[in-house]
Amino acid sequence: MKYRGDHTQKFYQSREWRAFRARMLPRLRPHGCAYCRRPFEPGERHLQLDHIQPLKENWARRLDPSNVRLLHIGCHTERTHRPDRRRPVNNDGLPDDWV
Template structure:
């Protein structure tokens, strides 16, 4: 018989045990929908300029050029002696920091999802430290 791990509901001060794949107990499950709606609306307002940019033809052309120039290989893995296919093209200097470099090929690098996630977390932490 397989036992499913349990965890505590994410609602503050609710100690009900729930399936580890869920976030809230049945009593508080509406909070998950509410949280998602709030997050999506804030992100839409905050990032509308950037989201629009990624849908433009200029970005798609710059992205493809960068991938071709680097043979579709993750540049971070390559620096570590690994050959991994790139999934995304990353801005070395973030758009938020320098909008003018958004299409500059010297500011673009193909990365695999794993390397891109590590870089994103590192940059978020740096931003947090600067604001504190």
């Protein structure tokens, strides 16, 4: 795993992030994985809320609902750790029907 700065690590452990994640998961889950487009299995728990614009690029968007998407954990790993294999979902990185 790549090293995260102290402020980023603290953010992902904060109540603020956990509450935001809890609000976003049910909203994004019905759309399936924003990377591979496959639906999530019923009861699937290994999902990753991914920042479209990384925190290191724009800290101010860390809790912006338009800057997150839901991915399978494997898709998140591929997208995050293999830059040569990154691919956009659409222009804004969100499912087409996401509101």
